[in-house]
Amino acid sequence: MKNTEFKPKKHKKVRWWIPVICIVIFFMYIWPFYELIIMSIKDITDISSSKMWLSQGAHWENYLAVIKKSDIWIGFKNSIIYTGATIFLEITFASMAGYSLSRGSKKTTRTVRAVQMALLMVPGIITLVGTYSLMVNLGLTNSLLALAFLTAAGGIPGCSFIYMNFINSIPRQLDEAARIDGAGLFTTFFRVILPQLTPLTVTRAIMIGIGAWNNYLLPLYLLNDSRKRTIILVIRSAFSINGGDRDIAMACATCTIGILPVIVVYLLLQKKIIASQIGSSVKG
Amino acid sequence: MQKKLDRKYFLFMLPAILMVVGLRFFPIGNAFRMAFFNWNGYSPNMKFIGFDNFKKALSDEYFWIALRNTLIYAFGITIVKNVLGLALAFFVDQKFHGRAAIRATIYLPVMISGFIMGQIMYYFYQYDGGILNEILSWFNIEPVYWMKTGLSSTFVVLLTTSFLHCGSTMLLYLAGLQNIPHELLESARLDGASSWKEKLHITIPLLQPSMITSVVLNLIASFKIYDIISSLSKGGPDGGSTSLTLYISQQYFNYNKAGYAAGIAMWFFFVIIIISVPINKWLSSKKVEY
Numbered sequence: 001m002k003n004t005e006f007k008p009k010k011h012k013k014v015r016w017w018i019p020v021i022c023i024v025i026f027f028m029y030i031w032p033f034y035e036l037i038i039m040s041i042k043d044i045t046d047i048s049s050s051k052m053w054l055s056q057g058a059h060w061e062n063y064l065a066v067i068k069k070s071d072i073w074i075g076f077k078n079s080i081i082y083t084g085a086t087i088f089l090e091i092t093f094a095s096m097a098g099y100s101l102s103r104g105s106k107k108t109t110r111t112v113r114a115v116q117m118a119l120l121m122v123p124g125i126i127t128l129v130g131t132y133s134l135m136v137n138l139g140l141t142n143s144l145l146a147l148a149f150l151t152a153a154g155g156i157p158g159c160s161f162i163y164m165n166f167i168n169s170i171p172r173q174l175d176e177a178a179r180i181d182g183a184g185l186f187t188t189f190f191r192v193i194l195p196q197l198t199p200l201t202v203t204r205a206i207m208i209g210i211g212a213w214n215n216y217l218l219p220l221y222l223l224n225d226s227r228k229r230t231i232i233l234v235i236r237s238a239f240s241i242n243g244g245d246r247d248i249a250m251a252c253a254t255c256t257i258g259i260l261p262v263i264v265v266y267l268l269l270q271k272k273i274i275a276s277q278i279g280s281s282v283k284g
Numbered sequence: 285m286q287k288k289l290d291r292k293y294f295l296f297m298l299p300a301i302l303m304v305v306g307l308r309f310f311p312i313g314n315a316f317r318m319a320f321f322n323w324n325g326y327s328p329n330m331k332f333i334g335f336d337n338f339k340k341a342l343s344d345e346y347f348w349i350a351l352r353n354t355l356i357y358a359f360g361i362t363i364v365k366n367v368l369g370l371a372l373a374f375f376v377d378q379k380f381h382g383r384a385a386i387r388a389t390i391y392l393p394v395m396i397s398g399f400i401m402g403q404i405m406y407y408f409y410q411y412d413g414g415i416l417n418e419i420l421s422w423f424n425i426e427p428v429y430w431m432k433t434g435l436s437s438t439f440v441v442l443l444t445t446s447f448l449h450c451g452s453t454m455l456l457y458l459a460g461l462q463n464i465p466h467e468l469l470e471s472a473r474l475d476g477a478s479s480w481k482e483k484l485h486i487t488i489p490l491l492q493p494s495m496i497t498s499v500v501l502n503l504i505a506s507f508k509i510y511d512i513i514s515s516l517s518k519g520g521p522d523g524g525s526t527s528l529t530l531y532i533s534q535q536y537f538n539y540n541k542a543g544y545a546a547g548i549a550m551w552f553f554f555v556i557i558i559i560s561v562p563i564n565k566w567l568s569s570k571k572v573e574y
Contacts, residue, residue, distance in 0.1 A: 018380050025372075028447075029389045032404045035415060039407065051407055051415050089303075097300035100293035117564075119308055121556050123508045125529045126549050129318070129536060130311025133325055153307035156300050185292050214397035216511045217529070221537060232397050239403055239515075255403070259396055266395045270388040277391075277452070278459040 040252035062253040072257060074227060075234030078144055079213055082230055085148035086155075086212040087205045094156045095201070098163025099189050103175065109164070116157035124217050127154070135222060142225040150222075151212055159204060166200050167193065203276035206269060213262060231258045312553075318546035325542030337547025346523050347548060350531040351555065353438050354507060357445075357527060358559075361506040364446035366498055369453025370491075374483065376454070377461045387458075391451035398445075398511030405444050406516050434524015437517040441525055445512050453498050460494030461487070496567040503563065507556050528552045 039051060041058040049055040066072055101109050131150065140146040170193060178188040194201070219230045229237070235258045238251040266273065319337050321330040341347045376387050393401055408415045409430040417427035431437040464487065472486045510529040513519060519526035519534075526534075528548065536545035 015380075018378065021375060022380075022382060022386050025386055026389055029392060032393070032401065032408075035407060036404050048413065050418060051413065052418060093299045093303060097297045100296040104290060104293040104297075115304075119304070121504055121553075121560055122308065122312060123529060123549075123552060123556065125508070125510070125532050126315050126553060127308065127311045129532065129542070129546050129549050130313070130315035131307070132536070133542065134314070136326065149303065150307050153303040156304055157308075160300055185289075185296060189296070210395055214395075214399075214511075216397060216399045216514070217533070221533070232399060235400060235403075236515075255400060259400060262395055263392075266388075266392065270391070271384070273395075274387060274391060274455060277455045278462070 036252050036256055039248055040256050042249045044247060044249045046249075059249070062249050063257065066250060066253045066257055071229075071234050071238075072231070072254060075229055075231035075258065076261075078223075078228055079231040082144045082148055082151075082219075083209050083212040085145055086151045087208050089148055089152035090155045090159055090208050091201060091205060093152070094159035095163045095194060095197070096189065097156065097160035099167055099193060101160060101164040102167040103172070112157070113161065116161055119157050124154070128218060128221060132221065141222050142228045144223075144228065147218060147222050148212070150218060151215060152208075155208060155211070159208070162200070162204065163197070166197055170196055203272055206265065206273060207276070210262060210265070234258065315546045315549050318543055319550045321543045323543040324540040325536060326540075330543070333543075337544050338551065340544060341548050341551055346526070346531060347551075349434065349523060350526045350528045350548075351551075353434075353525060354509070354528045354552075354555075356438055357442055357509045358503055358506040360439075360442040361446050361449075361509070362499055362502040364443065365450045365453045365502055365506075366495070368446060368450040369498070370457050370488075372450060372454040373457035373461060374487075377458060387454075390454060393448040394451045399515050401448050402441075402444075402512035402515035405448075405512075409440055409516075431517055431521065431525070434521060437521065437525035441509075441513055441517055444516060445506075445509065448512075453502065456494050456498045456501075457491060460491045463494075464490050500560070500564050500567060504556070504560055507552075507560075 035051060038053060040062060041060055042049070042054065042062075043056060043059050044062065046056065101112060127150065135141050135146065174192060174196075175188055178192045183191065213230075214232065215230075216232055219233055220236075223229055223233065226237075235251070235255045238247070238254040320332060320334060322333045322336070323330040372390060376383050376390075411417065411427060411429050411431075414427075414430070416430065420427060429436075430440055468486065468490070469482065472482050508529055509527050510533075513525065513527055513530055517525040519530045523531070529552075532545045532548050532552065535541045535548065
């Protein structure tokens with residue numbers, strides 16, 4: 001007879017390939033960023049030397065030159081306004097909608113879910129094609145706020161669904177208790193319900209913020225004024241302005257500074273971001 | 285009382301409804317209307333031309349190239365991202381030191397604008413002085429013209445995007461792996477299943493819900509590919525790697541053919557629907573039971 005005694009597998013076996021794969025993965029994914037930095041500290045007249053490493057000294061003064069130009073600061077300012085407005089609009093309206101979806105009748109919930117799924121399939125280019133001429137006529141191109149409304153509207157269906165899922169787990173008694181105390185719906189929601197969801201709101205805000213910060217298609221066509229450019233558009237013009245290879249170093253320095261905020265936010269909050277990505281896909 | 289409350293709840297939802305109707309539904313309707321006109325996008329005279337824009341697209345060689353590429357992107361990226369994402373999820377699901385760091389590293393490019401990642405990756409594939417060709421030169425291999433033809437550029441974009449963005453798919457599968465009841469794997473192990481067999485016959489079938497979500501979401505997202513192409517291959521050479529989004533924006537903004545652009549956009553929307561809806565339905569009809 002076979003021995004059926006339970007013996008947990010020992011995990012002591014030396015798995016030499018794990019660190020090897022780790023190192024390979026690490027270098028492959030860091031490589032593009034390494035190249036960006038190497039290219040950004042080359043001499044601006046040096047266009048032919050190897051991109052893999054520095055052949056001469058590091059020219060950190062490229063960064064100084066970028067910081068001294070106003071472009072990058074205009075880009076940061078606009079990106080912050082646009083990103084902040086998008087986060088505010090999307091979170092406020094989506095959480096409100098999520099609340100009424102959760103507390104209202106279930107029939108609407110099903111309709112809204114179908115609508116959300118359908119809207120997911122609409123490519124962003126249709127939004128652009130369908131709104132561009134109107135935005136021009138209404139004088140809303142070059143308006144960061146109008147762009148924020150447009151961006152937030154794209155995220156509202158999905159975001160309100162996530163809020164609905166979370167609010168479902170908050171007992172209705174809490175609403176009723178607040179109502180007995182004389183609070184209206186508005187106060188009940190913003191003072192009692194929404195504060196319960198702060199962790200969700202924080203992670204949603206981060207994800208919406210990063211999405212808006214990186215948004216490219218809509219800002220590219222809706223913000224033509226160089227004073228209204230977001231940081232991504234500033235980086236884009238740094239890469240294309242002189243054409244050819246002439247100012248790669250400057251463009252790369254602009255690019256490095258431009259993505260720094262996202263990288264810092266990511267490094268600080270990566271645990272939260274990754275956990276929320278895993279969590280939201282389970283709730284799905 | 286309840287009725288009054290329902291109306292209040294409706295008012296609460298109103299801003300969201302207005303925004304979605306005004307800024308999502310309305311543009312679709314407006315783009316649909318524009319598709320029936322010969323219009324440059326700004327002049328006051330629009331000429332009604334019926335279905336001509338739709339017909340014109342069908343005889344436009346570049347429309348077919350863009351459509352073909354968009355389908356290659358959508359299915360190719362979905363497949364490669366899922367294979368890579370699943371493999372990486374299995375890898376980082378093991379217990380070892382530094383796995384959180386590896387997870388975070390793989391996910392990092394997802395956080396950065398696709399336009400910027402494409403711009404950086406462009407310097408890898410450059411013919412003259414590109415990084416990959418420089419590495420080849422160490423081994424005395426002739427430089428490769430990575431983006432010589434439309435199709436080769438398309439595959440460069442496809443593989444680059446999949447590689448850079450498979451972190452999101454990895455997290456989806458990781459969530460799925462953490463949801464599988466532990467007893468199931470334990471009992472398989474007791475029955476003597478090897479680690480590979482266990483993965484192939486037990487874990488992967490149990491991951492079906494994650495797989496469905498991942499395939500549907502990636503398919504829909506990859507149809508819309510734009511950012512990374514616009515810097516990596518710029519749709520070139522000669523429109524050979526362009527996607528529909530890129531082609532539509534060029535028709536509208538570079539050639540001032542707003543009506544035609546809207547017509548292509550409607551074809552685009554139609555293609556997404558006839559492909560995504562059946563796949564979504566078919567996949568959702570399959571349910572796993574633990």
